[in-house]
Amino acid sequence: MLVGILIIGNEVLDGLTLDTNSNWLARRLIPLGAKIKTRITVRDELNAISWAIHQLMGGGCDVIFVSGGLGPTHDDMTLQGLAQALDVELELNPQALAIVERQYQWLHERGLVDTPEITDPRKKMAKLPEGTIPLDNRVGGAPGVLVERKNRLIIALPGVPAEFKAIYETEVEQLLLKKHSRSYSEVVIEREVKDESMIAPLIDQLMTQFPNLWVKSLPPAYGTSNKIRFWFSLSSDEEGSETLRKIINRAIETFDELLKSTNPGK
């Protein structure tokens, strides 16, 4: 399962808002066997959104997540951008409208909005691209959207992190479990080593010895510490994650022996 992520919002590109949805999502998807291929972040512009969806679809992503731009204001253009990318029209979706109505009714009953009336900006959130399916949102006004096209699944969720996470958990994760195909295991360790450049040949040696193993050194700021984190990860179509974990543990043992022989004083 190759995954593409599209983040929409001027506030993210302009550095006002830190995109934490992508990292949260990756941490949830990788244990399901997903590989995150590309992430694209674009402005609130129709052509930019449509371009990015095309890039991710063309780039071989099986699942494309879109975050942001589903709200009621002028800058919320995801539904229109998705419609443009899919070459379909927007239409009022009765199920989506029912979700929007229920949510504003709920807010109204609690005195959080003045009226439960479905004004035009609220109705906008229920105008989905033809052929797409709304995803229920119980923690916000805007439904998510799901569509399958050319064997690719596109899932658009609101950018507010609480909504993004809740809809993923209640509406999306179960769907993806069906696509679950690969096992995955990873371990991050920290070791005292003076210098990343000294470790490079050692990592090369380890990766030759353990095929498919990915080892990445994550160095601290220069001169601030002599502890480097090492991230070991391994995925497989055949082996279970228990087996992968055992292989990683063996690799770490080998790594520590190699370290010791390079760095006998430690």
Next chain:
Amino acid sequence: MLVGILIIGNEVLDGLTLDTNSNWLARRLIPLGAKIKTRITVRDELNAISWAIHQLMGGGCDVIFVSGGLGPTHDDMTLQGLAQALDVELELNPQALAIVERQYQWLHERGLVDTPEITDPRKKMAKLPEGTIPLDNRVGGAPGVLVERKNRLIIALPGVPAEFKAIYETEVEQLLLKKHSRSYSEVVIEREVKDESMIAPLIDQLMTQFPNLWVKSLPPAYGTSNKIRFWFSLSSDEEGSETLRKIINRAIETFDELLKSTNPGK
């Protein structure tokens, strides 16, 4: 000045590391009149890096920043990816080598590395794409890289935030000031409003009244607060930033009047 940002690293895509360089950079570039157009994040893979550079060059970006992948280990592929994108070879750059040598000498004198010798992994950091210029790095081992091609400036910096920031500040910002063309001003305010959907037509009205003004509502998590942040921003080729600031202040006054008339109880 249209800017593209390329972030390289499995650890970012896989959610182990939060990319904070992009936001920091945007906050520095926007006051210089830059518009951040697109950000692409890719894995440590040669073709992915080269593809992304092509996308950003083809997408009309005047300046392309690349973060990460300049270090000594196997997964550091930015120089090779950049060479592939520019269709040139890597060559040992004497100036870059001098930087690497000086840095390891410095570390060695302080007992932070065992040897100042330029081993192969260290030498790798000085093998730059033909026709590129090294950017001095006094807070890490890997030089940055600068190249101008087809009227586009490509600037590659190490991903470790302390190094990314230091090289930007000492080596890059001055260069960009020469390209400075547009003025920019922005203000973020917070207002008590019950509901974003109610505000949508009001923002539309404001943006009609103040041409070029961009107003974006940044809502909190649903039901957690009735305070919404509003981001007002404006850029111009003709007016100075003082004038832009005054226009924004007038727009905020108008906004508050509109709010009051919609929300008389507040």
